[in-house]
Every structure is written in C-alpha cells, then in structure tokens.
Amino acid sequence: MQINNYDYRQIAREFSKFFHSSSLTSSYKPVLFKAILYYLKKGKNDKLDKKNQIHFISVKQIARYFFRFNFVLYKKFKLKQLRSKTRSIKLYEIIDEYFPNESGDKIPRNIPDECIKQIIKLLFRNVIYLLRKNMHIYDFYDVELNFIDIKQNLKDETEFNRVLKDLGKHWSDIKYIGTPENIVHFIETQRPLLEAAILANLAIFLETLNLIPNLQKKLMIADRTYTKMRNISAIEKSMLYFYQRNRCFYCGVDMGNTPEADHFIPYNYLFDSKIWNIVGACHECNRKKKNYIIDEKYLNRVLERNLDDEFINRFFGDYEDPKFHISNFNQLLKLHYQNCLNYFRKVNIARK
Ligand SMILES: [Zn+2]
Structure with a gap:
C-alpha cells in the first residue's frame, strides 16, 4: 500500500495544489474531479476494502460522468475549449465520432463501450497522471480489485509519471481507482466548497475562450445543481x-x-x-x-x-x-x- 496517511491540513494543501498547479489549459482536470465527486455523492462507492480503508472508484463510471458533462458543454452550449481555429479538441472529436451533429443535444442514454474506452484512454493520457502526481490520492486496481503495482521495477516518481503518461502497459487493465478513506471523508465534509471551487475554476478557464452570457448558470445546468427557469409566464x-x-x-x-x-x-x-x-x-x-x-x-x-x-x-x-x-x-x-x-x-x- 503506497498511500500515505495524510491529515486534513495536508489534504487541503494537496487539493489547493491540484487546482492551482500548471496553467489553465484545459477543462479536463476540473471535470474529472467533478466526476469523482459526483460518483461519491451517488453512493456508488459500494466497493470498499474495510481492512485497508480504501474506496474503489470505477474508472468506467467516472469516464461516463466526464463524457456527459462535456457533452452538455459541447453539444448544448457549443462552448469552445481551444483557442485555435484549425485544431480541434480531442474530446470533442470523440463525441462527434459517436454522436454526429444530427443526433441533437440531448445526453444520450446509451454511450457505446468503445466510446467510453476512448474517453478512458484520453483521461489516462491527459489528466489522471496529473491527479496522481499532484494529489497522491489513489492507487490502481484491476477488475478483481487486485492492486496493480505500476511502481514495481521503476526507479522513482519521475519514471512513474512518465510511464503513466505513456499509458504504460497497464492502463487498460486498470478498472478502479482506490482512494483512501480519509480523502473520501475530506471530500464528503468539504463537498460544497469543492464543488464551488471546481465550477469557479471551469468558469475562469472557459471565460478566456468564450464570450457568452450566463456562463456560470450554464455550468450549473450541466452540473444539474441548477434548475432552469426557461418558461415565460x-x-x-x-x-x-x-x-x-x-x-x-x-x-x-x-x-x-x-x-x-x-x-x-x-x-x-x-x-x-x-x-x-x-x-x-x-x-x-x-x-x-x-x-x-x-x-x-x-x-x-x-x-x-x-x-x-x-x-x-x-x-x-x-x-x-x-x-x-x-x-x-x-x-x-x-x-x-x-x-x-x-x-x-x-x-x-x-x-x-
Ligand atoms: Zn410562421
């Protein structure tokens, strides 16, 4: 077991580092974290290793939430996530591949497995390693909840991060993210603050790329924390x-x-x-x-x-x-x- 026993002040510091580290270059980080919060809120973290105090978070389910939130940002509100006119964002390419424009802006009920697989790959490649690097909040587990020791045979943290970024040979075996009980408890007790911090972060990032009204409200709709008042009397x-x-x-x-x-x-x-x-x-x-x-x-x-x-x-x-x-x-x-x-x-x- 590689996870340290942080106290709350340390956890808070790690979270703050997570939100402030590196430049605001993508929505991936906050949205992934949102997905984790949502997963924990839904009480889907029924898989729990009581002895080691580890909660198992399903990577597939996280990828689904990640997809759904971004689907709304993209298809409903058409938010841009890149400055460039000629390049397109990988995530939006994946969404378009499975849900071309004709299919509308309603969140699809069924997301093909192949699509989710691509999202998972994208997450591992772009952001999960960052979450690991900055926050040290998890380890990886396979479908049988066996610990996958990626660090085995690796010299140091630098090499570990490189392997994660290159996907290593394990990424498709990884089915669960194991998060220690104290982190989950921290998230539960600080939830309103964390949710607000994530939306604020996203809004700041998206505002630099989109000149549109009511961005905050739109994010809250995508987040389902706000009920729309569309109707005229x-x-x-x-x-x-x-x-x-x-x-x-x-x-x-x-x-x-x-x-x-x-x-x-x-x-x-x-x-x-x-x-x-x-x-x-x-x-x-x-x-x-x-x-x-x-x-x-x-x-x-x-x-x-x-x-x-x-x-x-x-x-x-x-x-x-x-x-x-x-x-x-x-x-x-x-x-x-x-x-x-x-x-x-x-x-x-x-x-x-
Ligand atoms: Zn008419």
Missing part, C-alpha cells in the same frame, strides 16, 4: 400574442390555437427569457428555427418591435425610463446576435 405569452394580433412574427400567418413563444436569440446561447428577445411564432416557423439563428432582417424587425410604443406600454409600462432600458436591451440584442454566429448555426426559415 402564461400571462406574458398571451399579452404578446395579443400584441401581435395572433399573427406569426416570422411569416405573418394566423397562429390559430397553437401560438408558440420563440427565443429569437437561441435560448441555449442567451440562457434568459426576457421579453425583448421573445416573439410569438407559428408552430411551423418555430419548428424550423429551433435553436438556430436566422437572417438579419428579422433582427431588425425585433429591434423595431422593441421600440414600438404599444409594445413598450404593454411590457415596460411600469419602468421609470423605458426608452433608456429598451435601447440598452437592443444594444445587447445586436451584440449577442453577432457573437452568437460564432456558436450557433444560421438557418433559413422562409417558406418556399
């Missing part, structure tokens, strides 16, 4: 449809009994349901538009609509200086529209 909706004389904002047809509220700038980008970005649309137009962005002529119509006196009276009547607020909203709308083109695809919804 029924009263606001009916006021909007009435204002539009029940005609579709896009095509002008009568919306009949099935008017729908559409987020002009896609909800998954703006992550907000303020009325200045909402229009009433017929089912047909809304279905075509989905989470896409559409032609600039419609942007101009929304901007004009927002400045219309009747619209202002209905929705901003109680504002002290509505025109001032509306002009701010319209500025934002224009900025978001342009920037959104970097994230969401543009489609044509005009009827043939």
Whole structure:
C-alpha cells in the first residue's frame, strides 16, 4: 500500500495544489474531479476494502460522468475549449465520432463501450497522471480489485509519471481507482466548497475562450445543481400574442390555437427569457428555427418591435425610463446576435 496517511491540513494543501498547479489549459482536470465527486455523492462507492480503508472508484463510471458533462458543454452550449481555429479538441472529436451533429443535444442514454474506452484512454493520457502526481490520492486496481503495482521495477516518481503518461502497459487493465478513506471523508465534509471551487475554476478557464452570457448558470445546468427557469409566464405569452394580433412574427400567418413563444436569440446561447428577445411564432416557423439563428432582417424587425410604443406600454409600462432600458436591451440584442454566429448555426426559415 503506497498511500500515505495524510491529515486534513495536508489534504487541503494537496487539493489547493491540484487546482492551482500548471496553467489553465484545459477543462479536463476540473471535470474529472467533478466526476469523482459526483460518483461519491451517488453512493456508488459500494466497493470498499474495510481492512485497508480504501474506496474503489470505477474508472468506467467516472469516464461516463466526464463524457456527459462535456457533452452538455459541447453539444448544448457549443462552448469552445481551444483557442485555435484549425485544431480541434480531442474530446470533442470523440463525441462527434459517436454522436454526429444530427443526433441533437440531448445526453444520450446509451454511450457505446468503445466510446467510453476512448474517453478512458484520453483521461489516462491527459489528466489522471496529473491527479496522481499532484494529489497522491489513489492507487490502481484491476477488475478483481487486485492492486496493480505500476511502481514495481521503476526507479522513482519521475519514471512513474512518465510511464503513466505513456499509458504504460497497464492502463487498460486498470478498472478502479482506490482512494483512501480519509480523502473520501475530506471530500464528503468539504463537498460544497469543492464543488464551488471546481465550477469557479471551469468558469475562469472557459471565460478566456468564450464570450457568452450566463456562463456560470450554464455550468450549473450541466452540473444539474441548477434548475432552469426557461418558461415565460402564461400571462406574458398571451399579452404578446395579443400584441401581435395572433399573427406569426416570422411569416405573418394566423397562429390559430397553437401560438408558440420563440427565443429569437437561441435560448441555449442567451440562457434568459426576457421579453425583448421573445416573439410569438407559428408552430411551423418555430419548428424550423429551433435553436438556430436566422437572417438579419428579422433582427431588425425585433429591434423595431422593441421600440414600438404599444409594445413598450404593454411590457415596460411600469419602468421609470423605458426608452433608456429598451435601447440598452437592443444594444445587447445586436451584440449577442453577432457573437452568437460564432456558436450557433444560421438557418433559413422562409417558406418556399
Ligand atoms: Zn410562421
């Protein structure tokens, strides 16, 4: 057994080292750690070596959580994780290979084993060795929970890290990460703090690459610690449809009994349901538009609509200086529209 018996102050120091060491170059480290926290929270750490006080964390399950969280960041929110335009991020390549764009942004129920295997390989290659190096929090075990002594025949820690990075010959045999009881207990007692630290770290990293609104909220959704409040109130909706004389904002047809509220700038980008970005649309137009962005002529119509006196009276009547607020909203709308083109695809919804 190679794991030292740390006291809590030491563990805290190691965790802090983990978060602050090396540059902020990837989301892998925090997301992997998130996956471990999630795994422990789920109570799936039923495998426990009582004698040696070791919890066994399934590498496969961790890879699944890692995949899911990143799937949301990538497919739903289209977050960039690389500065380069020409290179692509390996993780996103793997996700695309198994779930091409047509398959939508819903987290898949079944993730193929081969896909998970690739994720595991990626984790071992890029981040698990770092976790080991910085935190000394685990050792490796095979499917039968036998200790895999990677250090055997190795001279020192440097060589150990090199072997881990090169995958060594063992990585595919490694099924469990063994974490000592005191670390697990530390995680349990410090959970809220650790979760907040991880999300903050991720946000700081992603903010350097993405100019998008409500990043923190998006991370919390991906993390399932935040329930979204997407819906516009029924009263606001009916006021909007009435204002539009029940005609579709896009095509002008009568919306009949099935008017729908559409987020002009896609909800998954703006992550907000303020009325200045909402229009009433017929089912047909809304279905075509989905989470896409559409032609600039419609942007101009929304901007004009927002400045219309009747619209202002209905929705901003109680504002002290509505025109001032509306002009701010319209500025934002224009900025978001342009920037959104970097994230969401543009489609044509005009009827043939
Ligand atoms: Zn329509």
